[in-house]
Amino acid sequence: MTLPDLLDRRERAFGPNAPLFYNRPLHLVRGEGCWMWDSDGNRYLDCYNNVPQVGHCHPHIVAALCSQAGLLNIHTRYIHELVLQYAERLTGKFPVSLDRAMFVCTGTEANELAMRIARHASGKRGVIVSDFSYHGNSGGLAEMTTGLPHPEPLADHVRAISLPDPYRWEGSEEELIAEHLRIVDEAIQSLEDAGMGVAASLFDTIFSTEGLLDVPHRFVQGLAERVRAAGGLFIADEVQPGFGRMGDAMWGFAATGVTPDIVTLGKPMGNGHPIGAVVTSSILADAFTQDALYFNTFGGNPVSAAVGNAVLDVIEQEGLIENALATGNYLQQRLREIANDFACIGDVRGRGLFAAVELVGDGKLPDPRLTKTVVDSMREHSILISKIGPRDNVLKIRPPLCLGTDEVDLLADTLAAVIGDLAA
Secondary structure (H helix, E strand, C coil), X not given: CCHHHHHHHHXXXXXXXXXXXXXXXXXXXXXXXXXXXXXXXXXXXECCCCCCCCCECCHHHHHHHHHHHCCCCCCCCCCCHHHHHHHHHHHCCCCCCCCEEEEECCHHXXXXXXXXXXXXHHCCCEEEEECCCCCCCCHHHHCCCCCCCCCCCCCCCEEEECCCCHHHCCCCHHHXXXXXXXXXXXXXXXXXXXCCCEXXXXXXXXXXXXXXXXXXXXXXXXXXXXXXXXXXXXXXXXXXXXXXXXXXXXXXXXXXXXXXXXXXXXXXXHCCCCCEEEEECHHHHHHHHHHCCCCCCCCCCHHHHHHHHHHHHHHHHCCHHHHHHHXXXXXXXXXXXXHHHCCCEEEEEECCCCEEEEEECHHHCECHHHHHHHHHHHHHCCEECEEECCCCXXXXXXXXXXXXXXXXXXXXXXXXXXXXXXXX
C-alpha cells in the first residue's frame, strides 16, 4: 500500500488532526539499537526517541517481556515477587529519603498522582510551573500546560513563571538568578493572596520543553527553598532526563543539589513498554494511601516489572550511563565545532545524550522557519531529530543511550552539510 493510501486510512481512523513528524511522513516497520527502517528498506539514524531508552528492540528486554507474558500478568492486589524486586531495585537508585514506589502506566498518570499526593500533604491547591511546559495530556495537567495548544485555559490555581535563560540574558548570573527568584516570590504571594497556597512546583529537571535551558542550579535550589517554606513540595519530572541520559548521574535532579519530595517517571522506564512510577518518601506515600485507596489495574503488573528490571540490567551491564557521558561530551564538542562555522547557530546546550541547538537570525532573533527546514532536511538525509522551545527554533537531539561516536560523526557531518546547503 502506498504512503498516500496509508495517510488516507490514518485520517479516516484517527481524524485529520492527529500529528505526524516531517513534511514527508515516515512509514517505519523495524528498529534495532539506534536505527530504524522504513517499509522500503531505508535505514534511519534515530537521534530523537527516548522511549527506546537503551535502543530499539533490545533482545534482553524483548526476552524478559515475552517470558513473563507467557507465565502470568496480574495487578498489584495480588502478591508477586518480581514486582517487589523491581520496586526495591528502582528505589535503590534514589536518595534514601525516596523509598516508596507507586506504579502507573504513563508519565501523565505519574504527574497526576504526584499532584494528588502534594495536595494531600500540603492541604493546599496552588501549583507553580514554567511558562512553556508540558507534563501530560489529562484534563488536570492540560490546565497546567503552557507549552502546547489546548482548549483548556490555565487554571486559577496555577502560576506559570519564566525561567532563567543565560543565552538571552545581558547581565550577570547573580542578577539573572535574583530576578527570576523574585518572579517565584511573586507567584507564591499571588497564590497565597488568592487563598490557595502552594501545594507544589512541577518542573522537568532538564527543562527540555523550554528549549533545554542552562538554568543555574542556584535558581533551582532557591525555588525549592521558597516552595517548601510556603508549605509546598518540589516535584521533579524525570520522564525525559531520567535513567542515565544526563551521563553524570541516574537522574537529572542530581546535578541541581536538590533532592525532590516526589519524582515522576515515564517513557524510558520500559524502553517502549508503557510503564511509569511515582517515587517518594514513605512519610508522604503512607499518609496519602491511608486516606486514599490507591490502586492501578495495569500499573506494576509482572510483565511491566520484568521489562523495567531488564531495562536496568541493560543500563548497568552495558555501561550506558558512562556511554551517555563520554559520547555526550563528544556530541557537544562536535556541535560546538559546527556552531563556530555558522552564524545561524546561536547556542549549543545540553548534558549527556540530550542536546539542543538554537537557530537564530540577526540579534539572536529566533528562526523557526530555518529550524523546521533543517529538521525536514535531516530526515531526507536519513537522520531523525526534532525541534522544541517556545519559539520553535531549537533543534532537539535525544538519541537512545547506545549511540556511539561513529553515529555522532554521521549526525554532526550531516547537520553541517545541511546547514551549509541552506546557507548557500
